[in-house]
Amino acid sequence: MKAIELFAGAGGLGMGVSNAGFTPQAVVEWDRWCCDTIRENRRDGLGWMGKWPEPTEGDVRGVDFRSFEGRIDLVAGGPPCQPFSLGGKHRAHADKRDMWPEAVRVLRETKPKAFVFENVKGLTRESFATYFSYIFLQMQYPELVAMGDEDWPGHLRRLEQHHTGHRGSHGLEYRVIHRVLNAANFGVPQRRERVVFVGFRSDLDIEWAFPRETHSLDALLWDQTRGTYWERHEVGKAHRNLVGRLGDRAAKLADQPSALAWRTTRDAIGDLPDPELAPHKSARYDNHRYQAGARSYPGHTGSPLDEPAKTLKAGVHGVPGGENMLLRPDGSVRYFSVRESARLQTFPDDFRFHGSWSETMRQLGNAVPVELASVIARSVKRHLAFGAADFVQ
Structure with missing residues (x-):
């Protein structure tokens, strides 16, 4: 067609x-x-x-x-x-x-x-x-x-x-x-x-x-409280953070939801090396470089690893800080790389982007x-x- x-x-x-x-x-x-x-x-x-x-x-x-x-x-x-x-x-x-x-x-x-x-x-x-x-x-x-x-x-x-x-x-x-x-x-x-x-x-x-x-929050809560989410990602008990900290909602789930679990940021990018902590390994991937300057402030706190990411945004003047940041379990933040953002938008890994970091993030922020x-x-x-x-x- x-x-x-x-x-x-x-x-x-x-x-x-x-x-x-x-x-x-x-x-x-x-x-x-x-x-x-x-x-x-x-x-x-x-x-x-x-x-x-x-x-x-x-x-x-x-x-x-x-x-x-x-x-x-x-x-x-x-x-x-x-x-x-x-x-x-x-x-x-x-x-x-x-x-x-x-x-x-x-x-x-x-x-x-x-x-x-x-x-x-x-x-x-x-x-x-x-x-x-x-x-x-x-x-x-x-x-x-x-x-x-x-x-x-x-x-x-x-x-x-x-x-x-x-x-x-x-x-x-x-x-x-x-x-x-x-x-x-x-x-x-x-x-x-x-x-x-x-x-x-x-x-x-x-x-x-x-x-x-096809996917739901309740199914993710079930997977994180009674399923194998943490074991699949090899996350120890001390570092487990329930999506949205919705423990009460999870406790009320009597039966396993029929839907699939929401996919989280960790699901999408967990196998990629951290571009700030492991720049040499990150260089093996296209568009996967560390971008300095991320900071957290009220209303801009980044996307937790164990939830779906917040909406990626293009911004009017550059990239808005919080929406395009990763919030690590230790509370630190950094910008998503272009490759990580592409995964959050479900582009394939061999898809390449042209332009500066801010320009490329604008392309991704506007994408379906x-x-x-x-x-x-x-x-x-x-x-x-x-x-x-x-x-x-």
């Missing part, structure tokens, strides 16, 4: 989509460092990325997608999230970085069978509720475009009227659902909440639901975890392949 990858970044979402069996026909990204990252891994033939086309480096607003009309099964991407980030300036529709109109334009020009778009949880904030509705209705009816100098509230009103008044199918239409997903609940060693939109073209009459969560993308894309692909409700999860 064929796909288009928009706002590709370092390629996390695109790799997940490719792992699910889609072959990108176009990859668009404006940032040169991200494009260099994609180019190198494409040139090295890394997994599915070896089948990617040369990335289109530049502003998506200058790319014409009409030649792909009727030839694309899936459009995927994460429109730049700065206008909605909890850590940003919250300008939303007044921000020129808002690329949602371009994402909708690509739907209009290519008419794909389905799409997957991802964004920060902040998009669902109450203060953005009206604009959220505007985005949602545009995805449902991408051919109902703004007219002349019509402002977005006026366009929203017309979309609402169309939505409540139309009968049957009139032009291009998608059935769209959304949900805020925590990547930790799908096997990613990171507490990372994002809103995901999935839409199927209405004429396909496909019934779909988000895949069931590869495994989360794979889970969603595999489900979408199954439904496109069989086109019935047999695979509703």
Whole structure:
């Protein structure tokens, strides 16, 4: 099946989509460092990325997608999230970085069978509720475009009227659902909440639901109190720190949970040498170097080893201190290396990143975890392949 990858970044979402069996026909990204990252891994033939086309480096607003009309099964991407980030300036529709109109334009020009778009949880904030509705209705009816100098509230009103008044199918239409997903609940060693939109073209009459969560906190608590978690990692009793220090919750678990345990930071990086304490061993791994300067302060205390990591963040001016740090059991902190951060985002170890440490961490902070993308894309692909409700999860 064929796909288009928009706002590709370092390629996390695109790799997940490719792992699910889609072959990108176009990859668009404006940032040169991200494009260099994609180019190198494409040139090295890394997994599915070896089948990617040369990335289109530049502003998506200058790319014409009409030649792909009727030839694309899936459009995927994460429109730049700065206008909605909890850590940003919250300008939303007044921000020129808002690329949602371009994402909708690509739907209009290519008419794909389905799409997957991802964004920060902040998009669902109450203060953005009206604009959220505007985005949602545009995805449902991408051919109902703004007219002349019509402002977005006026366009929203017309979309609402169309939505409540139309009968049957009139032009291009998608059935769209959304949900805020925590990547930790799908096997990613990171507490990372994002809103995901999935839409199927209405004429396909496909019934779909988000895949069931496979991992849980309770299962991790069980593994740490009654399972083999500590023995597997060869951690002595004096150094065992129950996830979140939730002893009372763990004690109330009467039966072993059916889900798999949340994956922890130790699960993800425990076999890597510490780049500060063992720099010579660390040098054997790509992008695994010690970065000095980490410090802990209120609200920035790092990620404990025996919990999923906190959300990796890109930051507006460099890397925010606490969110991208490891908190060791002895209370000391250090920055995650690029390789460790890549593991927390479930990139493969042979994936290489271009740019300085801060630039590379920005790429990772903006990325979609590869495994989360794979889970969603595999489900979408199954439904496109069989086109019935047999695979509703």
